[in-house]
Amino acid sequence: DQQVKQNSPSLSVQEGRISILNCDYTNSMFDYFLWYKKYPAEGPTFLISISSIKDKNEDGRFTVFLNKSAKHLSLHIVPSQPGDSAVYFCAAKTTSGTYKYIFGTGTRLKVLA
Amino acid sequence: EADIYQTPRYLVIGTGKKITLECSQTMGHDKMYWYQQDPGMELHLIHYSYGVNSTEKGDLSSESTVSRIRTEHFPLTLESARPSHTSQYLCASSRFAGGGEAFFGQGTRLTVV
Numbered sequence: 001d002q003q004v005k006q007n008s009p010s011l012s013v014q015e016g017r018i019s020i021l022n023c024d025y026t027n028s029m030f031d032y033f034l035w036y037k038k039y040p041a042e043g044p045t046f047l048i049s050i051s052s053i054k055d056k057n058e059d060g061r062f063t064v065f066l067n068k069s070a071k072h073l074s075l076h077i078v079p080s081q082p083g084d085s086a087v088y089f090c091a092a093k094t095t096s097g098t099y100k101y102i103f104g105t106g107t108r109l110k111v112l113a
Numbered sequence: 114e115a116d117i118y119q120t121p122r123y124l125v126i127g128t129g130k131k132i133t134l135e136c137s138q139t140m141g142h143d144k145m146y147w148y149q150q151d152p153g154m155e156l157h158l159i160h161y162s163y164g165v166n167s168t169e170k171g172d173l174s175s176e177s178t179v180s181r182i183r184t185e186h187f188p189l190t191l192e193s194a195r196p197s198h199t200s201q202y203l204c205a206s207s208r209f210a211g212g213g214e215a216f217f218g219q220g221t222r223l224t225v226v
Contacts, residue, residue: 002155042219051212089156099163104155
């Protein structure tokens, strides 16, 4: 049973435009969410996170939005750059009990120059 | 920049061989994780540790074993490699019990022939 879902396996966006990556989760116990970026044959690198007490967190070109009632979060990248082309993983965890990070299947973003 | 290291980066090995994938971190993190990832799939948690002498199996059943004798070191061992073990193995660590990101190593790409 997949607890974190990224339903779009790929996304293409023109350079300078907005990229929106989506993520849904099913476990209502999750209260901390993260986005990672991954290049082939490399480990994921952390981008941005959000606690369930917030509905938005911004860091430079990256903004994460959380809609708890819909169990949905999204990552906005503005403006998109060719260097943003990578696979983006959504992850979730609970901040009590176990400390496991549960990952989605990833969305491959391609930013076209 | 995260100080977590995995060796080797790439490994091609014959069926039946015993292998150990090394993971070390210099951040003093208590919590460490091993994930397995196949192309286009999510990162599956196969082992995790809360501290020295603490190890737990993850959500994906794995024939590998782990040990945590020192805080900084979390090696993964396969006693008898099989082609089905071909995958990318990612080690991670985190500091906080609650929020906070996990830092990943660069991964080991294992191919069993």
